[in-house]
Amino acid sequence: MVENIKNIDAIYWNNLKNGDPDALGYLYDKYVDKLFEKACRLTNNRELAKDAVQEVFLELWQYRMTLSDIQYSQGYLSKVLLSVTLKKMKKENSTFHVKLDDFYISEDLNIEGLIISRDLEKDTAKKLQKAISMLSKRQKQILQLHYTDGLSYEQIAEKLSINYQSVNNLAFRTIHQLRNLMYILLLLMLCV
Numbered sequence: 606m607v608e609n610i611k612n613i614d615a616i617y618w619n620n621l622k623n624g625d626p627d628a629l630g631y632l633y634d635k636y637v638d639k640l641f642e643k644a645c646r647l648t649n650n651r652e653l654a655k656d657a658v659q660e661v662f663l664e665l666w667q668y669r670m671t672l673s674d675i676q677y678s679q680g681y682l683s684k685v686l687l688s689v690t691l692k693k694m695k696k697e698n699s700t701f702h703v704k705l706d707d708f709y710i711s712e713d714l715n716i717e718g719l720i721i722s723r724d725l726e727k728d729t730a731k732k733l734q735k736a737i738s739m740l741s742k743r744q745k746q747i748l749q750l751h752y753t754d755g756l757s758y759e760q761i762a763e764k765l766s767i768n769y770q771s772v773n774n775l776a777f778r779t780i781h782q783l784r785n786l787m788y789i790l791l792l793l794m795l796c797v
Contacts, residue, residue, distance in 0.1 A: 614678045621669050629669075633662050636678065640686050647690050657690040664689065691788075736786035744779040751776060 614635075620628035637658060644654035661682060665672075675681045737745060750756045750764065758776060762769040 615674070615676070618672065618675045618678070621665065622672050624669065626666075629662060629666055632665070632678065632682075636682050637662075639679070640682060643683065644686060644690055647687070648694060653690070653693055657686060657693050660689045660693070661685050694788075732787055732790040733783075736783050736790060739786055740779060740782065743775065744782070747772065747776050747779055 614632075617628040617631045621632065640658045640661060641654055644657045645651055648654050648657070664685065737748065740748070746765075747761065750761045751758070756764065758772045759769055762772045765772070
């Protein structure tokens with residue numbers, strides 16, 4: 606069954622490369638809802654998500670002649686959507702919060718999907734470790750106590766002998782800085 610879907614998609618990708626607007630329509634109808642759902646999770650901004658999804662299909666049409674053979678439509682469209690969305694978010698200077706483990710469309714679990722998912726998890730973990738290494742000693746300590754040791758902010762304040770509001774402010778700034786660092790690292794990865 607999955608093989609048949611892949612073969613049907615391959616025919617439409619080939620037709621799209623040859624300038625068939627109906628092929629674009631097929632891909633749009635088949636994937637637009639899933640892409641929109643993922644873009645909404647990525648941005649938390651429905652308008653930006655709608656624009657990003659539309660731009661994915663505009664780019665497909667614009668660059669149809671340069672498309673390589675697409676074997677896995679969902680993975681390819683997800684990658685294009687991520688790239689377009691990140692560019693839009695950077696342009697609009699939006700707050701960046703991504704649930705990357707949630708991002709890839711998984712209608713049918715397949716080998717490529719699993720490989721992409723694992724690679725993405727490994728890459729995200731490396732980037733997170735790099736981002737964490739750029740934090741101050743105190744910021745790392747707050748993260749460790751809260752996320753690894755499971756302490757509440759009240760418990761952290763007591764353990765470090767500082768007031769609760771200071772812990773709360775530091776935790777907020779730390780998470781905000783981590784998001785920004787992850788955003789920068791992701792953009793650098795896309796530019797390479």
